[in-house]
Amino acid sequence: MVDDPELKGGRLDASVLKKEDLLDYSEGDRIINISIIGAGYIGLTAAVVFASKGHQVICVDTNKVKVDQINQASSPIREVNLDDLLSTCVNVKKNLRAYSDYNETINSDIVFICVETPSKTNGEIDLTYIRNSAKEIGQALAKANAYHVVVVKSTVVPGTTEGVIIPILEEYSLRKVGKDFGVAMVPEFLQEGNALHCFLNPDRIIIGEYDYRTGDMLQEIYNDFSSPILRTDIRTAEMIKYAANAFLATKVSFINEIGNMCRKLGIDTYEVAKGIGSDRRIGNKFLDAGIGFGGPCLPKDLEALINRARELDCETELLQSVSNVNKKQPLKLIEIARKRLGNLSNKKITVLGLAFKPNTGDVRQGSSLKIITQLLQEGAIVKVYDPWAMANAKQIFSGSIEFCDNVLDAIAGSDCIIIATEWDEFKDESLYNGKTVIDGRRILNPQKAKQLCQYYEGICW
Numbered sequence: 001m002v003d004d005p006e007l008k009g010g011r012l013d014a015s016v017l018k019k020e021d022l023l024d025y026s027e028g029d030r031i032i033n034i035s036i037i038g039a040g041y042i043g044l045t046a047a048v049v050f051a052s053k054g055h056q057v058i059c060v061d062t063n064k065v066k067v068d069q070i071n072q073a074s075s076p077i078r079e080v081n082l083d084d085l086l087s088t089c090v091n092v093k094k095n096l097r098a099y100s101d102y103n104e105t106i107n108s109d110i111v112f113i114c115v116e117t118p119s120k121t122n123g124e125i126d127l128t129y130i131r132n133s134a135k136e137i138g139q140a141l142a143k144a145n146a147y148h149v150v151v152v153k154s155t156v157v158p159g160t161t162e163g164v165i166i167p168i169l170e171e172y173s174l175r176k177v178g179k180d181f182g183v184a185m186v187p188e189f190l191q192e193g194n195a196l197h198c199f200l201n202p203d204r205i206i207i208g209e210y211d212y213r214t215g216d217m218l219q220e221i222y223n224d225f226s227s228p229i230l231r232t233d234i235r236t237a238e239m240i241k242y243a244a245n246a247f248l249a250t251k252v253s254f255i256n257e258i259g260n261m262c263r264k265l266g267i268d269t270y271e272v273a274k275g276i277g278s279d280r281r282i283g284n285k286f287l288d289a290g291i292g293f294g295g296p297c298l299p300k301d302l303e304a305l306i307n308r309a310r311e312l313d314c315e316t317e318l319l320q321s322v323s324n325v326n327k328k329q330p331l332k333l334i335e336i337a338r339k340r341l342g343n344l345s346n347k348k349i350t351v352l353g354l355a356f357k358p359n360t361g362d363v364r365q366g367s368s369l370k371i372i373t374q375l376l377q378e379g380a381i382v383k384v385y386d387p388w389a390m391a392n393a394k395q396i397f398s399g400s401i402e403f404c405d406n407v408l409d410a411i412a413g414s415d416c417i418i419i420a421t422e423w424d425e426f427k428d429e430s431l432y433n434g435k436t437v438i439d440g441r442r443i444l445n446p447q448k449a450k451q452l453c454q455y456y457e458g459i460c461w
């Protein structure tokens, strides 16, 4: 926590500031000038949504290729409806522009930090990009002559905004938080593949504010979203994001552990999930058993939270188990394959799906990658197909597996088909007629599949 005598309950009360302490701020403006730092999934989605709501938006990214793409209205990431909305903002409304220079942020009322927070090899959060952007924003703030609000949207472990980001902003701007500029932490809960919809319709908006004035300003931006707004202090907001992702991860590992047992007992986990999910205290979401959770957030955030707990000397037996279950889960498919095919050496195995989930080309921490790596270690000959994720997977497995142009080529001549991502085009039952199929995502109806396939087995059913 920043050492500030005026902090009350973790937040600064704007009423303690004298009018002359405050730099010029035109309150109540309908169109807000917004800067977004980092044009990844969250940054670009935020930029496009705010611009489509009529605000004046600039995106800053150090990657010049991305900057050019955005200015040509071509999205560097693949998301449903993103290209269309980006094109409207860039070409028609002309209120969204990308730059690689932080100085462009000077004219913004609000700067959102949306840069990546990757993991180090020990699971600890890597704050390199966060530190760099705080420094650059601080330098830009030093030249600004209006009140700015800096909003952290990147996922950072509790204590980071106050312990790392604010000190850097103050050092490089030579200005005082809560007086010359405001700071807030507004976590983002969007899901890839549905980014725009999630951003526009969040279940809740969390505004973690250093001071009430900052919170009020953000509330103005979010008022035309129809979601409830919860205002907290900064570190509570940081923790809400981690706790949410850790809880989602826990649900998935829980149902997978139950599912592993169900398979051995001849019970369908999906029936069990339906049965427990209709209890409103449990809820029916995030109970799809399968090969585990992947993606750029859930696994990384879980490890970062465990690591932060270790620093605080707190035990995380539950969270550690959630992580362990998830690491083993994709390999259960390989066990089933071995049981069916024996030694996997020189067996031709098709993996359908590389993305960590459908409707994204993102393969980061995907369960498919773990399955392919293990298959290769056991000497299998691997063919793959994914509608969107081939280019990303080629960067990892180029030369060691066969990338097929379509699903039919991928399954031709294969000893076994592994379904790893639930893309719609893999739901066509006729693809699997007479084949050996191991389903990691419950894409097929097990009863029908057992009749249709030469052999069909699901991971948890």
Ligand code: UDX
Binding pocket: 188, 189, 190, 191, 192, 193, 245, 248, 252, 285, 286, 287, 288, 289, 290, 291, 292, 293, 294, 295, 296, 297, 298, 356, 357
């Ligand atoms: C997640 C959080 O949902 C989101 O709130 C946060 O902002 C970022 O992290 P995302 O990474 O896009 O979003 O993916 P999500 O839809 O949550 O799925 C994560 C993984 O869990 C996927 O691999 C998915 O296949 C798996 N999953 C999800 C299951 O295995 N079973 C389920 O029931 C749900």
